[in-house]
Amino acid sequence: MGRIWSISTFEIARVYQKPSSYILMFMMPLIFTFLFAGVGGNNAATSFKIALVDQDKTAISQELVKKMGQEEWLDIKLMERSEAEKQLSNKSISGMITIPSGFAGQLFNGKKPEVAFRHGPDLSIAGSIRQMIDNAMAQESIKIKAAYLVNPNSTGADLTASYQSMSAALGTNLITVDAKNISKGSSLDRSNNQSERLVGFVILFLMITLTIVTGKILEARKIGVWYRLLSTPSSRFNIMGGYMLSFLIIGWLQMAILMTASHFIFGTVWGNLLAQFCLVSALLLCAIGLGLMVAGFVKTAEQQMLMGIIIISPTCMLGGVYWPIELVPDFMQKMALFVPQYWAMEGFKTVMTHGGTLLDVLGSIGILLGFAAVFMAVGISRVRYE
């Protein structure tokens, strides 16, 4: 254990000896978050202007309009379709929601009508708005079902009346209760777009950092110290254990400092710490495994870093690190299931946005550990001891 600790502390000291390490590990993620996710803290989302076009003009659609208008984090304006389209093309508004005609009829018939949401490609909270629409529609659907239950044989106007009386009777209570459980809008008070982007950049730079530090093994080979290490009475387990522990500690230090700094700078709330600890540990193992695997197929630390970035950058794009995954086409969302960053993002969103606990992120952790096991098995099997 003494040798493992010696190698580990020695390698950690060598990493933090370089000023560039601080820039890459701590400054870059915070600067990127500052630049690309805005600096307005949790109130930043209130400035998004969204047009709402009601082509149905029924009691249900108006109820939906009313409900969306109550969302504090959005500036929703009711307007005609032509005006909304004009403003969207002028970029006077960030997006437009269209409730189509026949909307209420479809809901009464038990179908799920399509509420269109158009927005510019740079609207980072598009996913949250889509979620808000779905939640609002789900609530209306529940009220209609309740109206049926109360008055099973009603149709048409009777059913509408029954629905209206149900709405009036429930008031906002139903919305409030359900909103706490399923609505993304209310939880955005705790973790908004900025948090999501911060997490994304943290994952990106964490993976880059660990790719670079896992190159220490290749560097050791290059400068001959690997040869000397193997000539000392240190077992392979001690040597690899020392390196692995140093990678984990470096990753954890980076994560802990970023979590603390972002909490004080951006007001980020990271949620359940136990869940975060397990999630981050799984992500670190996965990133270390990836670095080791890449190291197993190249000869120099420089090649490893280049190859690592070539792999990390596109998989981060695919995994929803740079922008909400909901913005990309369906086939890409399906492809995202095969990259670890997607599962890390999902886990972080669950803990930070939905107040998830360890139990809620066990799935993400399990999948990340699965990736880690595969990467490490390949990476460690290719470490050469001669």
Add this chain to the structure above:
Amino acid sequence: MLKVDNLKKSFGNREVVRGVTFSVNKGESFGLLGPNGAGKSTTISMICGLIESSSGDVTVGGVSINKNPMEVKRKIGVVPQDIALYPTISARENLYFWGRMYGLSRVEAKKRTEEVLEIVGLQDRAKEKIENYSGGMKRRINIGAALMHKPELLIMDEPTVGIDPQSRNHILETVKKLNQEGMTVIYTSHYMEEVEYLCERIAIVDQGLVIASGTKAELCNRLVGATSIQIKVNVSSPELIDTLGTIQNVQSVKADGELITIYTSDARQALGDAVALVVQSGLQVLSVDVQEPNLESVFLQLTGRTLRD
């Protein structure tokens, strides 16, 4: 102290070490001499347990490297051919780290670091980063790292490659002193002078085999006609060459223009007779040079090549 028994190593179909056998006594300084590519470094790597042998065994102090590699590694210190240090940290930090890797406690490693800095003569530069050192200073710390745990057996693989004469002398003196203090040393090199200076016994390695071993005197005595006398005359004379060949104890005579080389096993007698014959033939002796046998000539006779071929 060390027994190397029929050690073999193949890489693919290529057998680079083909059955090396030798032994080194405790406190002895033993040289492995051979040209580049002879298999010296591979043999050293197998002795240190860095690569597995294809067959054969190595025992250090009676402990087999195949059976108990960690115990063997505790007994030996290895000075690799290339500098094996962390360039961006200081000499002191490097030595301390390697001390810890050899199993020293923090206190022991700290104390020994200062001792080793004194041995290699770099106390005053201990704080500087290795990358700022000269080649010779790096070599000295490279040796120092292998001394941290006071090994019973110090194995040095070409430790003076590419350094200035002053640093080379310092290293040779250091190794000599360590050996005089009781440390067993194996020194590999293709520099004949270094091996001659340091080593009591020598094994000459070529193409993966020990082709001769013994003390320098024993190796040189194996040569017949190893001493050469070079006489430069004013005019070349083929008749004189034949006459010189008749002198007692002269094995052969070669001529290159006015330069005549006589190979003999008794230089004292042959020199007088040869000069007398030259004068009798009416030629003038312009210069005379006698070369005693050395390891280079032993290697040349055994392989037909020079050590630096």
